[in-house]
Amino acid sequence: MSLAKVTQVAGTAVHVPGSDIDTDRIIPARFMKCITFDSLGEFAFYDVRKNADGTDKPHPLNNPRFKGANILLSGTNFGCGSSREHAPQALYRFGFRAVIAESFAEIFFGNCTTLGIPCAVAEGRDIAVLANEIERNPALEVTIDLNAGKVFFEDQEFPISLPDTALDALTTGHWDPIVGLLNNKVAVDKKIRELGVI
Amino acid sequence: MGKTLFAKVWESHSVATLSNGQTQLLIDTHLIHEVTSPQAFGMLRDLGLKVVYPQRTFATVDHIVPTDSQVSPFSDPLAEEMIQELNRNVKEFGVTYFNLASGKQGIVHVVGPEQGITQPGTTIACGDSHTATHGAFGAIAFGIGTTQVRDVLATQTMALSPMKVRRINVDGKLSPGVYSKDVILHIIRLLGAGGGKGYAYEYGGSVLDGFTMEERMTVCNMSIEGGARCGYVNPDEKTFEYLKGRPYSPKDEAWDKAVAAWRAVASDADAVYDDVVNIKAEEVPPTVTWGVSPDQAISVTDTVPTLESASSEAHRESIKEALEYMKLEGGAPIKGTKIDVAFIGSCTNGRLSDFREVAKFLKGKKVSNQVKAIAVPGSQIVDVLARKEGLDLIFTEAGFEWRAAGCSMCLAMNPDKLIGDQLCASSSNRNFKGRQGSPTGRTILMSPLMVAAAAITGTVSDAREVFGL
Numbered sequence A: 001m002s003l004a005k006v007t008q009v010a011g012t013a014v015h016v017p018g019s020d021i022d023t024d025r026i027i028p029a030r031f032m033k034c035i036t037f038d039s040l041g042e043f044a045f046y047d048v049r050k051n052a053d054g055t056d057k058p059h060p061l062n063n064p065r066f067k068g069a070n071i072l073l074s075g076t077n078f079g080c081g082s083s084r085e086h087a088p089q090a091l092y093r094f095g096f097r098a099v100i101a102e103s104f105a106e107i108f109f110g111n112c113t114t115l116g117i118p119c120a121v122a123e124g125r126d127i128a129v130l131a132n133e134i135e136r137n138p139a140l141e142v143t144i145d146l147n148a149g150k151v152f153f154e155d156q157e158f159p160i161s162l163p164d165t166a167l168d169a170l171t172t173g174h175w176d177p178i179v180g181l182l183n184n185k186v187a188v189d190k191k192i193r194e195l196g197v198i
Numbered sequence B: 001m002g003k004t005l006f007a008k009v010w011e012s013h014s015v016a017t018l019s020n021g022q023t024q025l026l027i028d029t030h031l032i033h034e035v036t037s038p039q040a041f042g043m044l045r046d047l048g049l050k051v052v053y054p055q056r057t058f059a060t061v062d063h064i065v066p067t068d069s070q071v072s073p074f075s076d077p078l079a080e081e082m083i084q085e086l087n088r089n090v091k092e093f094g095v096t097y098f099n100l101a102s103g104k105q106g107i108v109h110v111v112g113p114e115q116g117i118t119q120p121g122t123t124i125a126c127g128d129s130h131t132a133t134h135g136a137f138g139a140i141a142f143g144i145g146t147t148q149v150r151d152v153l154a155t156q157t158m159a160l161s162p163m164k165v166r167r168i169n170v171d172g173k174l175s176p177g178v179y180s181k182d183v184i185l186h187i188i189r190l191l192g193a194g195g196g197k198g199y200a201y202e203y204g205g206s207v208l209d210g211f212t213m214e215e216r217m218t219v220c221n222m223s224i225e226g227g228a229r230c231g232y233v234n235p236d237e238k239t240f241e242y243l244k245g246r247p248y249s250p251k252d253e254a255w256d257k258a259v260a261a262w263r264a265v266a267s268d269a270d271a272v273y274d275d276v277v278n279i280k281a282e283e284v285p286p287t288v289t290w291g292v293s294p295d296q297a298i299s300v301t302d303t304v305p306t307l308e309s310a311s312s313e314a315h316r317e318s319i320k321e322a323l324e325y326m327k328l329e330g331g332a333p334i335k336g337t338k339i340d341v342a343f344i345g346s347c348t349n350g351r352l353s354d355f356r357e358v359a360k361f362l363k364g365k366k367v368s369n370q371v372k373a374i375a376v377p378g379s380q381i382v383d384v385l386a387r388k389e390g391l392d393l394i395f396t397e398a399g400f401e402w403r404a405a406g407c408s409m410c411l412a413m414n415p416d417k418l419i420g421d422q423l424c425a426s427s428s429n430r431n432f433k434g435r436q437g438s439p440t441g442r443t444i445l446m447s448p449l450m451v452a453a454a455a456i457t458g459t460v461s462d463a464r465e466v467f468g469l
């Protein structure tokens, strides 16, 4: 199984402001009644995007100016709450390929990395600058360069950070750990016997 | 230099260092349920993989189960499809399954301990963020995503980065009417919903020592609401006593050997922690949430925060958002806030001791006719034991509905849902927007006895006053 190396994500961005945006917000539980992830995209942020009658609420993700954005900007502790992979799956299927926020909840971060979605941490003021720029010009080309550890747009840039393990996994194409885990089968069997688990 | 339980378990379960520097950790016990496992089994099929150690995975069905009638087919075709899929997967892959007919079904975090599957010094994983509950037994228990569920099924291991350990001591004596739920809500209020990031929480101190296993589970359960990846209490005599004689507990000679090993795995007296937090039990009030994040909590005697009390612009924004959503007035007392629904249940507070404690005070009282009140046992076994003691009758006579086991209104993936902007006094663990099934539904988290007090008065109330504690 060989995976694409995720070194850069380029495209347009949309800003969903707020802190502690939780996984129930990203994908309300009632849409988790499914046995595949395939149709989750349309339900991303559903309750903050839609009225009870299915019509649109004012929300950045409903704004036609930001249609097609593949980079999501947000605040602190993004993705807190549940371990549901439905959240990153919904974002991925909505079209997002990267998230830039001030901080991330851990399980969400790990789930994203495992799907090859970089979650880059940036300073709030840098995110605010970029948010302003895209507000002015939604077509602004934004590039996240993981190797350079920077986000570029027009003649501006700001630093981002990811833990080394995630950075390595993404940029070397090892973000899905299954191959590495399967490779150590002999050591696993030995460990299980040693610990008397079975 | 002494070691923490976390360090000991981590070291003994490390299989290898992966190419990105993460640790490949052996998972002793894997618990699964119907919501986060179907896609993982799908991935196994796609990759042509098997469940490598099926005897180490245990399944139950909890989230989507209706609690008025557990008879299949369910009225909700999507729920029916999910349970059918689980039935198919456990059969095809040879996994032990506590199904609805087993008499052992229940919320996965209630079932594991009840069956003696949850044991000290082990690693446990489950595609569910409240897996930390099992930490009450001195297990290192992680909530994981579906791709990791696949990893554990296929390899009995997963990739993880090490974490720091924060020791949280709660010492002293809790006041009457203050429960383990208040302790954990208080901890989260102090340290923040993101405060545990990068940490495993080790809870200890005289209060935790004095807690029953069920009280310890309530505390560990909400570690994730404090941002910690897992939380645990060191195993002690209470732990062993609880486990003795349970279906999956070691027997005879193996029992003595196991207890010796469990004793040894506890943190050493001179263990070194990355951080230590000390909390005085006397300072823990009956705590309630007022906002949409579990750290937005206050004493039941407090007033709701005002915008002016904010410490920063971002803080002000979050208060504003929470007040608007909750339809609360900054500066108003939380006590007296009208409620519509009262829910006692969930993996936080749906165990026998929770219903027993409430029943002690509920006898002879009546639920307000303005309130819909439901009591949902965490497992079929809790249900049977509660009925044996007549607890169900005390609840129903007071005006609660006594339901069948499941997650129910904790996240409302079954028919138990808030309607419109109903406000629910809830013994569960999350007050996120829309959590209880209605996009505008509102949740106030509190201890089970406080839920009962609110059910009786129809408003958020101080259980100490309502029940004369």
Ligand code: SF4
Residues within 6 Å of the ligand: B062, B063, B107, B108, B109, B128, B130, B346, B347, B348, B406, B407, B410, B411, B428, B429
């Ligand atoms: S009771 Fe609630 S928190 Fe616990 S497993 Fe069920 S849905 Fe999750």
